[in-house]
Amino acid sequence: MKQRFPENFLWGASTSAYQVEGAAITHGKGLSQQDFINNNRSEKFGFADTSIASDHYHHFKEDIRLFKEMGFTSYRFSIAWSRIFPKGDHQVNEEGLQFYRDSIAELKANDIEPIPTLYHYDLPWPLVEKYEGWLSREVVEDFGYFAKFVVNEFKNDVKYWITINEQSIIVQYWTQKCYVPEKYQNQNQLRYQINHHMNLAQALAVKYIHEVGGLAGPALGYAPVYARTCKPEDQLAALNANDLRNFYYLDVYFKGYYTDAAFNYLKQHQLAPEIFDDDETLFSQNISDFLAVNYYDSQCAHACPEGADHAWSGYNLTGKKGDMSGFETHPGFYQMCPNPELRTTDWDWAIDPIGLEIVYRDLYTRYRIPFMITENGLGARDELTSDGKVHDDYRIAYLREHIAATQRAMGLGVQVLGYMPWSALDLLSTSNGYNKRYGLIYVDRTDDDPKTCQRIKKDSFNWYKKVIASNGTDL
Numbered sequence: 001m002k003q004r005f006p007e008n009f010l011w012g013a014s015t016s017a018y019q020v021e022g023a024a025i026t027h028g029k030g031l032s033q034q035d036f037i038n039n040n041r042s043e044k045f046g047f048a049d050t051s052i053a054s055d056h057y058h059h060f061k062e063d064i065r066l067f068k069e070m071g072f073t074s075y076r077f078s079i080a081w082s083r084i085f086p087k088g089d090h091q092v093n094e095e096g097l098q099f100y101r102d103s104i105a106e107l108k109a110n111d112i113e114p115i116p117t118l119y120h121y122d123l124p125w126p127l128v129e130k131y132e133g134w135l136s137r138e139v140v141e142d143f144g145y146f147a148k149f150v151v152n153e154f155k156n157d158v159k160y161w162i163t164i165n166e167q168s169i170i171v172q173y174w175t176q177k178c179y180v181p182e183k184y185q186n187q188n189q190l191r192y193q194i195n196h197h198m199n200l201a202q203a204l205a206v207k208y209i210h211e212v213g214g215l216a217g218p219a220l221g222y223a224p225v226y227a228r229t230c231k232p233e234d235q236l237a238a239l240n241a242n243d244l245r246n247f248y249y250l251d252v253y254f255k256g257y258y259t260d261a262a263f264n265y266l267k268q269h270q271l272a273p274e275i276f277d278d279d280e281t282l283f284s285q286n287i288s289d290f291l292a293v294n295y296y297d298s299q300c301a302h303a304c305p306e307g308a309d310h311a312w313s314g315y316n317l318t319g320k321k322g323d324m325s326g327f328e329t330h331p332g333f334y335q336m337c338p339n340p341e342l343r344t345t346d347w348d349w350a351i352d353p354i355g356l357e358i359v360y361r362d363l364y365t366r367y368r369i370p371f372m373i374t375e376n377g378l379g380a381r382d383e384l385t386s387d388g389k390v391h392d393d394y395r396i397a398y399l400r401e402h403i404a405a406t407q408r409a410m411g412l413g414v415q416v417l418g419y420m421p422w423s424a425l426d427l428l429s430t431s432n433g434y435n436k437r438y439g440l441i442y443v444d445r446t447d448d449d450p451k452t453c454q455r456i457k458k459d460s461f462n463w464y465k466k467v468i469a470s471n472g473t474d475l
């Protein structure tokens with residue numbers, strides 16, 4: 001039976017600061033680690049850098065007008081720490097703060113619920129110079145100061161706060177999502193140490209959000225892991241992979257402690273983070289209220305012998321199917337592999353709407369928490385055709401199937417607060433610049449030519465407008 005979405009269901013879409021704003025080191029903003037990382041990627045691979053991105057800093061009113069036209073009732077975006085505190089210390093950049101005041105006021109004036117993320121990969125660069133950023137436990141206090149400041153500033157306008165974006169993905173792709181000096185890049189324990197510091201930082205953010213009566217949710221890049229076969233050893237490998245890739249994060253957010261098997265595996269392989277006695281107390285005293293789910297795909301694993309070499313996740317940089325560079329391998333625990341049962345995008349991401357249904361059902365049973373989809377989408381090379389349009393029927397098909405999966409899960413009692421796919425407008429992909437687009441709104445620029453960043457409504461824009469107008473009944 002088709003489930004109707006509740007009347008107050010939050011329909012919208014998402015972005016993050018460094019991927020859309022531009023004005024990267026102007027208007028008082030300080031350099032962030034993403035500005036630095038993307039400058040290097042620009043030189044190495046020819047992708048755009050963050051200096052202009054989608055120029056949202058100068059187009060935010062026009063963008064919000066387009067969101068309103070689509071019928072958005074929510075918008076998830078992030079607040080760049082280095083725009084508010086350019087040096088990462090306590091010195092405020094008034095102009096940067098005003099930008100977020102104006103953006104939030106504009107959203108509210110259009111009856112769009114602002115849903116800010118406090119951290120989306122963009123640590124102020126001066127903190128990298130001062131103590132190597134997230135590698136140091138000192139960062140927790142600095143993040144706490146920033147989080148408390150922002151939460152207090154916007155406490156009357158914001159109900160739902162997203163704390164930290166995708167810690168699990170930061171562990172997998174640490175040099176892309178975080179600045180890691182070359183001398184540390186083979187010290188893999190540091191991946192989990194960084195994550196531990198982020199757990200402490202996220203717990204502090206939850207504390208400050210609760211102090212002002214807000215609701216807090218971490219955004220987790222979540223891909224359920226299937227076993228490659230029904231052999232018991234592959235089933236066990238999938239259990240291990242889910243423990244280390246998924247529950248290792250969720251248990252901290254929603255139970256206040258690390259998953260035992262995953263933590264012990266890390267200990268046995270000298271990968272476990274150093275933790276202090278009171279750390280898990282801080283976690284258990286600051287439990288999150290909802291989970292912001294970033295769902296793109298599902299994964300697959302099989303058994304792996306103890307003697308295998310450790311390997312970390314690879315990625316496809318070309319957008320040519322099959323160009324995946326490697327699969328995460330934890331000897332004696334699991335090895336990731338492609339799933340032969342599923343279609344994939346050109347970047348080898350499995351397309352699996354039923355996987356989203358599995359996520360909702362499994363996690364609701366385990367944690368009984370509400371969800372909010374804060375990312376879900378299809379990365380593609382969109383083409384602006386001679387009729388001045390973008391015919392992205394592949395994106396419409398993808399989103400339609402995932403909304404339908406959401407409906408089915410809600411029909412069985414799962415609580416979902418809203419659906420905010422990735423992305424509201426085209427933006428700088430974390431892996432592929434403007435070669436890989438996700439937006440409902442096309443931004444007319446290429447990696448090497450920012451042109452005017454003109455906004456053009458894609459076919460998915462008109463389709464989503466109809467979906468929202470019918471409250472999800474006309475898919």
Ligand code: BG6
Binds near residue numbers: 165379430
């Ligand atoms: C998520 C991130 O991991 O995936 C986004 O939160 C990112 O910032 C999105 O853009 C898609 O990844 P990519 O590499 O295709 O841009």
